[in-house]
Amino acid sequence: MGKEFLGEFEELVLTMVGVLGEDAYGNAIVTEIKDRVGRDVNLSAVHVTLYRLEDKGLVKSHMGGATNARGGRRKRIFTITNAGLAMLRAMKEARMDLWKLIPQLKIAGG
């Protein structure tokens, strides 16, 4: 899948799916992003991105159990696939490789 790339937002949502584990659904991801990154995102954007990630085979989804909250609606739970994890890992490593190339310490006056 070398030709496939993830956008920044896609990567963020994919990471959150990985972070939340069994508890990753649309609303939880919005809240998590708000809490951890401090970014206000719209629910619709998260949903659309999740479905796109599903199309690419990076996450898969199933319906959770029924609850009394949410007007009785079930949650659509997303879980990261092996391909998704591999993708995240590859992106992280690629970034680390690049990061290493940046001269880290500049000695003033040296």
Added chain:
Amino acid sequence: MKELNGIPRVALRFLAWFCPSDLLEGIEGDLLERFEDDIPDIGLRKARGRLVWTVLLLFRPSILLRNKFSWRIINGIMIRNYITVASRNILKRKLYSSINAFGLSIGIAFCILIYLFIKDEQSFDQFHVNKTHLYRMYSEVYDAGQAANPESDGPYRKMSQMQLALAPVMKAELPEVQYATHYCQNNTLFRKDDKIFRESIVYIDPDFFSMFSFPLLKGNVKHLFQGKDEIVLTPKLAEKYFGNTDPLGQVLIINDRPVTVTGIIAEPPANSSLQFQALLPIEGWGPYNQHNLDKWMNLGFATFVQLYPGADLNNLQTKLAALRDKYMTDDLVQWRERDKVPAAYVPYNIGFTNITAIHLQKDISWDKVSDPKYAWILSGIALLILFIACINYISLALTSSARRRMEVGIRKVVGAYRRQLVYQFAFESVMLALLSMFIGFGLVTLFLPAFNEFTGKNISITATDVISLSGISVGLTVLVGLLAGCYPALYLSGFRPVQVLKGVFTARLSADFSKPLVVFQFVLSSFLIISSVVMYRQMRFVTTKDLGYNQHQVIVIPTQAGWREDGNKVVEQFRQLAAGNPSVVSVAGTDYPFAGNDGMVYGYQVKGENKATHGFNIDTYFLKTLGIQLVQGRDFDINNLADTAKTIVVNEALVKDMGWTDPLNEHLNFHMSDPTAIGSRVIGVVKDFHFLSLEENIKPMFFSMDRNDGSLHHILVRVTPDNIPATIEQLQKVFRRISPDKPFEYTFLDDNVARQYASFDRWMNIMAFSTTFAIIISCLGLFGLAGINAVNRTKEIGIRKVMGAEVMSIFMMLNKQFIWLSLIAFALATPLAWYAMRRWLGSFQFHIDLTWYLFAAGMLLGLLVALMAVSYHAVKAARVNPADSLKYE
């Protein structure tokens, strides 16, 4: 289920409407949860706003169309792969691809042409704004002959000729009728200075201009045809007589009567049933007189009416019957007595046809009227050809499937679903079909002129046609692609990978399925071949048959003298002036020169029995000029004045019809007006000859010189065969001296005879055309099949040759099965063709017999072509050095 207070239900309902159902629950749940959480944080009002906003943001293609088209990324990649593989395959097997593409493109091109044809047929007279209210009147006349004929559609003969008074009476007495006009076509001499031509004109009433949608280019509709001496021309005719000057107000001489041009009307389009070059008011026409207005028995004037919107047609029919009874009371009684009409039938009815139905109403003769049957036959041929091409594709794909086995096996092992493989092969065939479509388009533009000629149409492709055509062809193409690709796709995708990859059937493939296809294809082509052979023989028969008179080297010249005595003088003068010319053998005069001119038909009664005979008015030179043979009695004698009245020469058919044993002592009274008269004396009997088309039997006929029954309208000149153009020039000079103000027109009698069969000829051409293509396509199929067959048996041939087989015996071995297949096909096609051709020949009273050698000729021809297609590969395979084919073993 607990619902939240204050939730914007409209937004949720909107979401439920557009969101695919399997996503809805998860999304809705998230929305509700967020809403609940938001209320304490930002307040109800803002929470509502946020929910509505989110729903609106969700309204986007990726949600809307999800699962509508499951366009997974994986598909995108695979489709790219399919295109690559398909184009590689098409390019790698150039021969097979081009056979397929060629066949399919011809099939598609034919279908497009037929589509254009049918569209043109249906567009007839659709351009009139008032088309739903415009009707043509017709007469229904009781016909005893038709009543006795079980094949006809009833005892009534329909025709468009009406009473002269019908149009004004309908308009005056029937409240449903808004406008009414005559529509009487005629040929008349036009004269403007030295320009003299015969033109086709139409006599009409002023209402014409309000009824039909022929735009008036110049002139004022309100003032048109106030007087008798006006004329309205098409731009073409105006330019012919007046060049570039303004035609309005100019004067033309028509039948020695000056008329003034008061309008210019647009040329009627090709798909109009009303075709005219010049319009004149009917009041100025000779037959428009009180006599004809009073006589409701005189039919001869086509009539159109426009009804008020909402007119009740059933009611109108009753009123028309009442009109007929009112004006024709006595006529009907007479009519019933004379024609012995049974009490159950009325001798005469008036009916009406909507203008849009005129074109396809084949039982009423009219300009350009056409039989809807033709459209069916053409569509049948087009579909047949398309079908043959599809069969080619299927059998070639199947027989060459060995090459694809490995590919299928590997794809399956790697994880392709069967469905994906089906897609792949279907995709390939659709791609090839698309390629064929473009070639087909090219072929359409190439064939269109020839097609127009065959069908007698004037079809051109306009910009709007291109749009609808592209739509249709893409639809057709995809359909054909799927149809042809469907079976191979299912067949190929069904291979078991283990077997394929183990190499179990690498050796040969069975042609079990393709054999019946080839047979079927060959049945179709054999049918077309036999039909073409029969049609060709019959057309040759009718054009070369000895008609009983010599129709060759006879020039027919109309006297242009009208229905007057002058014609007789013109013939005499012409004879005298042409006598010195060595190229002129003899000159004769007649009222009708055969070949489509069937003479006057006289009906009379003999001992209570209805009989009819054709009558021709001739002069003493006529029989000699045409070489008509006498069997009894004598010809008319120029020196015997008694011959010019009350004497006739009859044919054998008339003698037989009357049951005469000694015809020279008989009289024939062919005038119904005076049933007691003794009639005309028979002075001679001629041998039967074909004065009618060969579709008809030889009917009773007679010749007379009695100028009360007709006058000479045509000069027949028998000329010597050498240098005919020079002779015609001399004849023209002679004619100019006699009638300087009349146009010199001429035709050849044998051309006129041949022209009677023009429509048959056209159909023979269409058959020949499609047969050629059907043969080419099926031969291409055979060619491809034979090639594959030879390749399959390469090893076998190699071994046989090593063992000592002759080239000839291998050649025979390879061809044997194709000969068998084509023999089977012929056995199947023969009864089909026999049936169809018997029907076709049935329209001729004189026709060839369907003998075995016609079929044998068709078979030999087909076999020969098939062998030619097959032999190339057989020879090639038989001559290969066995060392080459066996060395890999």
